[in-house]
Amino acid sequence: MTFLCAGVRSENNSSAEPLRLVGGASRCAGTVEVKLRGEWRRGKVYGRLDRWDLGATAAVCRELDCGSAVSGRERYDVPQSRVWRISPDLVKKSTVRKCVMNTDFPSSSWGLEVVCSDWVRLVSGSGLCSGSVQIWDQSWTWLCEEALDLQGAEVLCRELGCGAPSLLQGAVSPLGLQTFFCEGHESALRDCPCSSSRTCSSGAAVNLTCSEPLRLVGGASRCAGIVEVKHRGEWRRVEVYDRLDRWDLGATAAVCRELDCGSAVSGGERDGFPQSRVWEITSDCVNKSTVRECVVSRDSSSSSWALEVVCSDLLNRPIISLSVLDGASEALPQGVRVKPGSKFRVKCSVEPQFPGGSFQLLPPTVNLTQNHTLPAVNHSAHFLFSDTGPAHKGNYTCVYHLQVFNHAFSSQSHALQLYVGGQGQRRR
Template identity: 25%
Template structure:
């Protein structure tokens, strides 16, 4: 039968939107074939021309040798795939079935078959029993990465039969990814991905790819039949294979969100972009490798939940470095881009951070009144920071003073005021006391102290007083200028007050001896005017024989109790010393210099009796408590011992009844203030709760006993020695007048 002219058109897809339609008219002869219902000229359902009519070819017995002949007849190099049950099926009836080509024939009609129009019963007109082919085309086996903003990563697509198609993730592994990356001209693969998101939308060309990793092209790997896949490769699911290939600059690190060059949130570079490092599995060894890669000598701290958090994707998690790696990327990890959403949530602060070592780290300084006394600061991350008082102890203070070059520590402080204003960088120090530097002691995480115990907005600073030249020196201030005054002592280069809690004559004796006086007169409490600032000593307990006040027992240098040693109260210790220091001229000493001779007259020093100063109790022999004191003082010349009992109403527990009780006070009193009756016996004034009884005496410790409070009330408060002389004078006048 004569041939006819047939017009053949096919579509070449450029991308998801654009395509090229190509048509070709040619003379059709009996036995010619054509491909229908395919996306390109290289694929489709096979139809054959016979007796002036195009009809279907049944897939009964259809195989790859038949497909090779068909593709060769169409002018292509060969066949990838012989399809059965081609979808969509063709219309009309079949010309051939049960084809059995050797593969070398030039035309499909030359192969053995049942013959024209003799069709197997398996070839139903209404079923998808069509034979189809995927023929070889130029560019077959090319790969590309799609759905990505980087040329180094993405979903893998492969080119066959003039069309890009998906690669199924079934059995997809790192060796397969290596071949794809190598085929793309990249050095290798970091990661093979399954379930790539976003998924592809077209057909799958390959599944069950199994590369050794050494192939140069994915077509050299074993795989399923091109265009044939199983139920593991669903077109509407995320069953796509993906890769992350090596890129330029991979593994580079940087620190961000920081005010200095030594610390921050860690980011790592892969696939042409920066990404976050997850803190899952993050440890100090990994941080040390990261800091060394950044050019530092190592890491002080590995930081979890670094804030502010990053906003991009996480590149790596579960790092496990051994410490000898040159780069963080050389450490084992969970895979580039492979992270657990439960441990590394992009919306959470799951970022890893570091604080790296820098020059001068661990140096310390004191901020305070002197170089020996102050709040401790330590240098890290290029700046000075505070040391928290959390578990700060005397051993820590000893090490701090040793590091500063001082001989030792006097005491340590917590809650130093005024507090520092910089960040708190160190806490939980636990020194043995023998270390040479504070940073050699065990401690908490540098730069990241306990938030509950070391708040940057609270007075949580550690302080120290170090030993200094001149420690223990004394001076008298606010006195008469030559042998009395308020006592101040010098420690750590600073003069401070001594509290009068427990202050007594033995303490005064040592003070006067240390200052160079010939003796002491008495101790004094509540000195006025008071000192300013805090106290160096309280509860001084001298035996009286010591050479220096620092040889006496006391409550500790710098330790004082505010209830007894108030900063704004008159709680200062004072002394009255005996004699004068060399070169000091007292006010009652006169010096005349007629010509070349000097006449000096000095008033001899005299003292009064020694008197008890116990208070609150009826007798100085009673047991004393923290509220009552059993001490004595030496009175100045012209003073005598004095005892006073003041009545008060003592109520029963139910306040239904009361009795009159007496509170005692003892000490020295100016002799002129005592009446003759008070020298002779107890003298009382007032009644009831207003009653006051007094007695004066002149011998040592004569005021230790109790008073007779039953004496009759008297108003004679003026019978003094002056009154006695007036009476004698009046009597003499009377005698002369009588004579």
């Protein structure tokens, strides 16, 4: 059996299937319609406080066997007609038809629009942006591990509405052996030239992790600031869905984990921002899933509210360097070699973020110097050592300490190793 470069999905929706998407570019995109009591009607969310998020969209895509969820939203600009009211929370646990809450409802101009990835999907991952890659070829088949290079992974992540690839297991060396020959600018993997490939088992499939389209902006580092999410191709500020909802420290911790920014320090809602379009989100969902999956997909009005998050990895990593003041030294891949009896200086520095702070030097032996902590002056501190001997040999590390946002933060440098004596090519 050979793999098709661009397998075509059948457009036929069997009347036996009580769910379909209509009006889109394929059977895997369009407005949700449900057949109940022999009648097809458009679907809408059950009540005003119900929310249709990407998790509910993913459930529809799975039920239609249509790949990964790309986007979904509530629409209010469709023609007036009778509708079936659907519970989004129940959709995640059952079939859509079983989640119709009330059959007697007047006509409405609201509807649900869903876009699925059609012929490519990620399965068995921790979220919608990670997993093993499958391609549609009359049925779902595993994409073998040599099929993608980095450019192909970039295209696939973008096609699924995710960020750049952060982990690609099974990428080939640049020998032109991959199945998909992407240049990186294509909007979908099927737009890339390709060659036939064998099918394979799940154990030999490409495993791909795309970064989540989430960021913190306006803060002193990537781990502090206002929460923004990219959804339906657009970056927007985020606010909680309902004023009765509360953004708690658990939801803040989930954002910090997703950004690989350590633990939660503080988080909350803020008013007073310029009016702009926002993505609404629910904090209880964020505690259980990725932020993008919890975006309430509807066309909301502009807002002056935002979510501000501060994570423990706020500070830049300090830089450690060593210079010899009165003797020869030799640069080594792991550190620096100095002559016995020489004088050297360790410099701790950090890229400017905040004023103040202090540097703590962690030497190999605690009694090497009287003072291991110095205030940061122009974002740096210098530690002087005289009469170098065997006790000075070992690893040195800088730790930057700072009090900001009424919290104590610290960040540690890489270790620098000092060698004393020995042979080698020296330089001044």
